[in-house]
Amino acid sequence: MSSNVPLPNLPACRRSSTVRPRNRPLCRLWCAFGLALCLTAGFHIAMHHMHDTSAASTLCRGDMFIKAAHYFGDSSPTSFWSDVSVSSAAQHFLQIKEDGFNTVILLVPVADFVSSANGLINIERRWLTLQVLMNMCNDFDLKVILRVGYSESTTHGLTTVDNGMRRCRRMLMNDSDAWLEWNSLVSRLRDMVFSIPSYLFSFITWEDFSCALLHWPEGAEKERIAWAANSGFRRFVFYDFTNTSTDQWRQNERDEAAILDPRFESLPIPLLNATPHLRVLYLKFVNHLWRSLVHRTRSLMPELGFESRLDSEPVVLPNGQLQWWRNELLEHDVAVRCGYWSPSYLASPVLKVTAEQALNSLKVALEYYTVYGSYTKFILDQFNFQDNTPDMGIPSITNEGLNEFIVRSAALLETYSSGYGIWAYRNYRQTVVHNGYFETGMEGWNMTGCCLLRHQGANVLKVKEKVVLSQSTIVNMCSKQTFCLTGVAGNGTVNITVGLNERIFQLSQLPEYCIQFQNIRSSDGLFVTVYDGGHITFKGIQFFCHEHHFDMYGVAGEKLSNFKYVRLLNALLPASICSTSGSSFLVDNA
Structure with a gap:
């Protein structure tokens, strides 16, 4: 076949590795005038760009403009349902509301919610917790979106059940047992959510399949x-x-x-x-x-x-x-279209991009998702303007360009979408430990020599001379692995064994102790021995390769550099949707 024969369905499109020309940076005059002038300028700039866009003119229909945060509590996406603390959620939801969000996105992995997936976890507890969290969101005037079928869970490391990619293969190959589990999950969700006023809709993503x-x-x-x-x-x-x-x-x-x-x-x-x-x-x-x-x-x-x-x-x-x-x-197959964006889209392989480059990338993405503004039921559920996912080479926006980017991205989001979400509302450690905070008792653990105590609304582990803990989690190899004991009180010695590798360190009075391993892979699990030197208690165990940063809040809940930018974005975005369509994607719970 000659090289000039046209390929089927190959539009002149680009991907993240395509080099884009650098545009002349815009003037950043408002940066010198402080936050107050920045907010004022932001609204004027947003209106200016909204009128300049090629999207169709709009008519407000009054639906809420979604401003969403993925919620992982004090834990991580993979371990959330074993670690979630309902007693802490109220404080978290209050903070989310105060930060200008109106919606929470919860992940629903199959392995954590289908009884046939494994017999070692309390499935009914998961369902009850989901219902409680959704009702609690309603108390704080927060709506809920569910991502169904999230493919990663620490539950996979405890049993012989399918991990996310094996389950994906079984479903796409029409395995009857896999589809039975999937239909069971979706049917039960459907029956539950329509009685909960906070529920908006659910979605699945190509990434999980x-x-x-x-x-x-x-x-x-x-x-x-x-x-x-x-x-x-x-x-x-x-x-x-x-x-x-x-x-x-x-x-x-x-x-x-x-x-x-x-x-x-x-x-x-x-x-x-x-x-x-x-x-x-x-x-x-x-x-x-x-x-x-x-x-x-x-x-x-x-x-x-x-x-x-x-x-x-x-x-x-x-x-x-x-x-x-x-x-x-x-286009015509879904009730709501969702999407993802980060500065890597259309970017050359560099560490930093300017505000102008990032804005151009975002606009191209939004035009693609919405067919130049003609499709109104679109949510950018992951607006990851900062993302340190490992091995992805995702560039970040220059510090001096972030303010300009946020102000002008608000105008683009308002023009082209019905809402947005951020992935990492709070930085998290991607732990492989199941039930690392003992919120579900000793689920997933083998234990000798200790007992659980309830202290200040949380479970803590008390050491009696010598405690041995083990878990059959799968430890994947990475260049730097970190083991941490959190919420520590007392003195003693900790011995950690992963496969054939052993580390020992001393405790004193610090609230957290961490030690690093190098390039270890083990299917034998994690073994921890704690020797009491004076009434040791601790709240959690983590073992992780990657600490994911969006830098709005830190792992411990402290405010970080992007806190002010996310709050600014939520202040600039409208309360309700303007759309050429008179139909609503919101679920009628009446």
Whole structure:
């Protein structure tokens, strides 16, 4: 096939690695006039940019403009449902409300809410806690959005149940048991939430079902052949093959051997560098799987939304150059469209971007998600203008540009969206320890020599001479792993064993003690021995590779540098939605 033959569905789109020209930085005059003038200027700038945009003129319909914070309490996304403290949630929700938010986003992992997923955790406690938290939000005039099917949970490390990617594979391959668990979760959520006034809607995201896009093309050939058969990709290819010129298939002998097999028995999931037609066909198939997932779930939960993937996918042309294929938006398939943005979108591989570069990136993303403002039921559920996710190389906005970015991004969000959310309202440690704060008693732990006490609204562990704790969590390797004892009172010695690695350190009077390991991977779990030197008590155990920063609040709840910017953003954004549409995406709980 000649290199000038047009590729199917390959628009001139870009992804995060595409280099964008640097624009001339705008004048930052308002920075010298302080916060008061900044707020005033912000509203004028927002109105100016709203009138300059190409989006359609709007008419207010009165729905609440969503300003949401993902809520993980004092814990992390992966360990929240074993660590959540209902007694602390009231104080957290009050603070969230005072910071200008009107909505909380809660994660609902399958492993934590389906009884057939494992038998070692108290499923009913999870459901009761979810209901209590949603009702508590109503007391603080906060609405609730649910992200259903979050793929990561410390529960996975305790049992032989599927982790997120294995569950993804089973569902996208139409495994009946996996779908039974999924339908059980969605049905029970549907029956519960409509009696709770705070509930708005639920959504699922491509990220929790990304196995077909990101993992299957990297499997061994034997696996890829099996996956092509079990997922339905062979049937998808056969339909295209019988309706497309075979010239488009004959790029190399490897592809020919597969295509010339009349039963397609040797056809694998294509590699990332597969011939353009086969690669694009597979990307279309992945989007077909996502659409099918949404349709089946909406049959149980009609108000379901979907977070679409923003980045485009690489396609290798015959001359070795790359072209980019954009994922579909499921325009008519969902009740609400959700999205993600960070400064990495359209950015060159640099550490810093200017406010102007970030604003250009954000506008392009919003125009894509909303089809230049024509689609009104859109929420940017992750507006991560700062994001230190490891191994992603996400640049940050320059310190001197943050104020300008926040002021002008408010105008873009108001023009193109029905709301936004932030991921890390509070910095967190991505711990692998299940029930590290003992909020669910000794769930997940094996223990000798100690007892739990209730102290100031929290469970604490009291040491009697020698305490041995162990947990069958899976410890993944990273360059720096940190073990911490939190809420410590007293003196003694701590011995930590992970696999064949052992560390010992002394306690004195500090509230937290941390020690680091290097490059350890272990499926044997975590073993902790504490020797009492004088009535030791402690509140929690954490073992983590990554501390995630958004820098609004720190791990301990202290205000950080982005606190003022998020508050400014919420002050600039409106209380209600203006839209060309007269319909509402909000669920009627009446």
